[in-house]
Amino acid sequence: MAEPSRLVSGGSADTxxxxxxxxxxxxxxxxxxxxxxxxxxxxxxxSHDKASLAEGWLEGHTIECPWHMAKFCVRxxxxxxxxxxxxxxxxxxxxENGELFVDLGAAA
Amino acid sequence: MPAVMDxxxxxxxxxxxxxxxxxxxxxxxxxxxxxxxxxxxxxxxxRPQLSKEMLLDPGASLTPIKPVxxxxxxxxxxxxxxxxxxVDAASRSVTLADGQVLRWDRLVFATGTRPRRxxxxxxxxxxxxxxxxxxxxxxxxxxxRPGLRLAVLGGGVIGLEVAAAAMKQGCSVDLVEAxxxxxxxxxxxxxxxxxxxxxxxxxxxxxxxxxxxxMADGGVILDDGRVLPADLVxxxxxxxxxxxxxxxxxxxxxxxxxxxxxxxxxxxxIFAIGDVASQWSRWHGRWSRVETWAxxxxxxxxxxxxxxxxxxxxxDAPWFWxxxxxxxxxxxxxxxxxxxxVRGDPQGAFATIHLVDGHINGATSINAPGDMAALRRLVTAxxxxxxxxxxxxxxxxxxxxxxxxxx
Numbered sequence: 001m002a003e004p005s006r007l008v009s010g011g012s013a014d015t016x017x018x019x020x021x022x023x024x025x026x027x028x029x030x031x032x033x034x035x036x037x038x039x040x041x042x043x044x045x046x047s048h049d050k051a052s053l054a055e056g057w058l059e060g061h062t063i064e065c066p067w068h069m070a071k072f073c074v075r076x077x078x079x080x081x082x083x084x085x086x087x088x089x090x091x092x093x094x095x096e097n098g099e100l101f102v103d104l105g106a107a108a
Numbered sequence: 109m110p111a112v113m114d115x116x117x118x119x120x121x122x123x124x125x126x127x128x129x130x131x132x133x134x135x136x137x138x139x140x141x142x143x144x145x146x147x148x149x150x151x152x153x154x155r156p157q158l159s160k161e162m163l164l165d166p167g168a169s170l171t172p173i174k175p176v177x178x179x180x181x182x183x184x185x186x187x188x189x190x191x192x193x194x195v196d197a198a199s200r201s202v203t204l205a206d207g208q209v210l211r212w213d214r215l216v217f218a219t220g221t222r223p224r225r226x227x228x229x230x231x232x233x234x235x236x237x238x239x240x241x242x243x244x245x246x247x248x249x250x251x252x253r254p255g256l257r258l259a260v261l262g263g264g265v266i267g268l269e270v271a272a273a274a275m276k277q278g279c280s281v282d283l284v285e286a287x288x289x290x291x292x293x294x295x296x297x298x299x300x301x302x303x304x305x306x307x308x309x310x311x312x313x314x315x316x317x318x319x320x321x322x323m324a325d326g327g328v329i330l331d332d333g334r335v336l337p338a339d340l341v342x343x344x345x346x347x348x349x350x351x352x353x354x355x356x357x358x359x360x361x362x363x364x365x366x367x368x369x370x371x372x373x374x375x376x377x378i379f380a381i382g383d384v385a386s387q388w389s390r391w392h393g394r395w396s397r398v399e400t401w402a403x404x405x406x407x408x409x410x411x412x413x414x415x416x417x418x419x420x421x422x423x424d425a426p427w428f429w430x431x432x433x434x435x436x437x438x439x440x441x442x443x444x445x446x447x448x449x450v451r452g453d454p455q456g457a458f459a460t461i462h463l464v465d466g467h468i469n470g471a472t473s474i475n476a477p478g479d480m481a482a483l484r485r486l487v488t489a490x491x492x493x494x495x496x497x498x499x500x501x502x503x504x505x506x507x508x509x510x511x512x513x514x515x
Contacts, residue, residue, distance in 0.1 A: 019510060055478030057485075066477030067436060068156075068429060069402060082173060082405070083154060 010093065010100030013039070021063070023054030030091055030102055033074045035061055039093040040074040041102045047072075047079060047086035077108070112417045114140040118202055118210050120192050120353065121218030122146025124155065124404035125382025127173045129216060132412035134182045143185040143210055145192055145202070148241060151176050152186075156401050158245040159266050160431055163252060163273035170242050195353045197375055214415055217354055217365055217373075217380040218408075221347035221399060226261070229341060232323020234259075236341045239266055251340055254278030259328045259338035261320050263290040265430045266344035268303065272432040275310045282313040282336045284328070286345075289316055294428075294439050296448055296460055299472050306433055349384045349397060364397045369421035371411030381411050391425055391441040391469050391487065400428040425470075425487040438480045441470035441487035449498045452476055459483060461498045468493060485509045 008026040013034075016022055021033045029044035031054040042063070044052050051067035058064075062080065064071045070084030077090040089107040093100055117133060119126045122144050130144045146152065152173040161168045179186040187204070194203040195215065202210045223238035230236045237248055248270070252258070256279040260267045263285030274281045287293075289300040290307075304314055315330065320341075322329040327337045354360035359373040364386035371379040382404040386395045398407070403426060410422035425441040443462050446469050452458030459479040462470035467490040471483040482505035486493070489512050497503045 020506075051477055055481065057481040064481065066481040069405075083156070083171075085171075 004105050005103045006105035007101045007103055010041070010102050013095050013098050013100050016100070019058060021054055021056075021058050023052060024102060026102070026104060028104070030104070031063070032093060032100055032102060033058055033063065035074065039095065039100060041091040041093045042072065042074055042077055043088040045088075046070055046084065047088050048084040053088075112415070113138055115213035115415075116141045116143075116211055117214045117216065117415060118143045118145065118212040119216045119218055120145050120195075120202065121220055121350075121382070121384070122148065122152045122186065122188065123218060123220050123382060124152070124173065124401060125220075125408045126216070126218030127152030128405050128408035129218065129381060129412050129415075130179075130184045131174065131182065132409050133415060134184060136412055136416045136418075138416060140213070141185065142183070143187065144179070145187045145190055145204065145210075147189070147191045149189045150242060151179065151188055153242060154401075158242060159239060159269040160273065162242070162245045163249050163270065164276055166249070192353060195357060197357055197378065200377070213377065215378045216371075216411070216415075217378070217384055218382045219350040219353070219384045221349050221383045221397070223343065224346045224348055226320070226343055226345070229261075229320060229323050229328070229343070233325050234323055234327065234338055234341055236343060238343055239270065240347075248342065252277040252279055255280070257337050257339045258282070259284065259320075259336050259341045260344065261328070261341060262344035262346070263287070263314075263316065264294075264344055264346065265291070265428065267342070268307065268432055269430060270342050270344065271307060271312050272310065275312060280311070280313075282315060282338070283307065284315045284318050284320055284330065284336070286319045287316065290314075293444065295437070295443055295472050296462070298448070298450065298454060299437070299439075299443075299460060299474065302454065302474055303432065303435065303437065306435055310433060347383070347399060349386075351384065354380070354384075363395065366395060369410065369423065370414035370419070371407065371422070372414065379411055379415065381408050387422070389426065389442070390490070398426045400426060402427045423488065425484065427484055435474055436477065437472065437474055438477065439470075439472040440480065440484050441468075443470035443472045446470070447495060449495045451479065451499055452501065463495060463498075466492050466494075468498075479505055482506045482509050485512070 010024045010032045016034045030041045031044045033040045046065040048070045055066045071080040077088040092103045154171040191205040258274045258279045258281045260283040319331045320328045327335040349364040351360040365380035366386045367380045383399045407422045413420035427440040430437045446462040446464035449461040457475040459473040459476045468486045473480040
């Protein structure tokens with residue numbers, strides 16, 4: 001059984017241009033990324049050492065943790081490089097009337 | 109380039125650099141035999157935790173770089189607990205401790221470093237430890253008990269991280285540094301002062317500008333004649349490169365094995381990576397070994413590309429991090445020279461940025477990882493940005509990186 005959807009607002013889509021990312025202080029906190037106009041969301045905490053990925057470096061579909069340079073794919077949540085070994089979760093993002101919504105109930 | 113992809117590649121040293129290189133060769137499509145020869149008993153593992161979690165958590169275990177079965181699955185022949193005893197460039201062969209001879213078309217030195225020792229102190233009545241391997245870390249952890257009096261010699265990253273861990277374990281700690289301040293080769297006085305204050309707050313006795321000159325019954329003798337009472341001594345005064353096998357080949361000196369940005373030594377077919385490799389630093393204007401986790405990782409990737417016949421020179425500015433108490437320090441490039449700009453609150457989270465002739469040549473940060481993620485790239489690019497902009501917290505470093513000309 002999938003969990004019921006639990007939508008949180010991620011703010012306006014206009015203020016998150018391509019190449020940028022933003023932390024949403026939800027529970028759990030998530031980071032929303034804009035990669036070439038497509039929006040993605042993942043856990044905000046790096047699975048390695050609890051740093052905020054929203055402070056990290058987004059390049060293409062890869063987010064690099066600002067503390068120890070672990071890299072994750074923002075589409076799949078896959079841990080791409082050491083020191084991270086554990087994948088992070090991804091969450092669906094949709095845009096309604098220019099506002100971003102993350103579904104915390106639909107973690108993958 | 110089929111001839112290149114079929115080559116037999118032997119890597120001496122199974123630490124971070126050697127392991128990453130082996131992995132990257134396979135990821136990059138290398139089809140020839142890859143042999144990774146490590147003197148340590150363990151498959152390749154992560155070292156950063158040895159001076160951090162490993163000293164605190166009795167349950168902390170070795171973090172392998174790859175699950176053990178992964179090496180075989182990737183078609184990498186891993187020999188652990190096996191020292192190499194000789195290299196012959198003419199016949200392109202390596203002799204191992206058990207007598208077997210490995211032939212290679214390309215050879216990579218990833219032999220790393222070993223701690224600089226102080227034999228004079230080792231002969232004394234107080235036990236002396238160094239920290240390089242997991243065995244060293246576990247030995248130290250077993251001995252760190254509440255009330256233990258620990259003397260740490262050396263105020264570099266290892267010494268400071270051990271001091272912080274020992275304080276958390278309830279030890280009483282004195283730290284001795286020969287230079288007038290902590291981390292003097294890596295960070296500016298402002299940052300060193302912040303770290304000193306944090307260690308002092310935790311209760312560490314700091315003795316800067318002092319050296320240990322001998323061991324007395326129950327303590328360490330300093331050069332001012334004082335005796336620091338100690339039950340255990342941890343020495344972290346730097347390392348020396350493991351160049352025994354490289355010296356006869358004419359590619360090494362006391363500073364390591366000199367390589368270009370593709371990892372090539374002066375001998376055709378022989379490469380060097382990681383802590384043992386001496387590289388030209390555009391930021392420091394000199395040759396130096398870069399003894400960091402990030403270099404082991406990224407220089408290995410660049411050298412793997414070079415071995416695969418691709419040109420992807422290693423160009424990253426040197427960078428490291430250190431975790432002490434509630435502080436995460438990061439430093440990049442040369443943060444000890446030039447004009448210093450402070451960004452943020454020096455008592456809270458902040459960064460220092462170091463300009464040489466108007467170009468960003470180095471940076472440090474305390475608890476400001478977001479700034480450092482951008483600064484690492486600005487240092488690597490030696491970007492020209494005005495000091496007043498950099499000091500302005502409203503100035504967007506990330507966008508400054510995006511505005512850099514693409515190389």
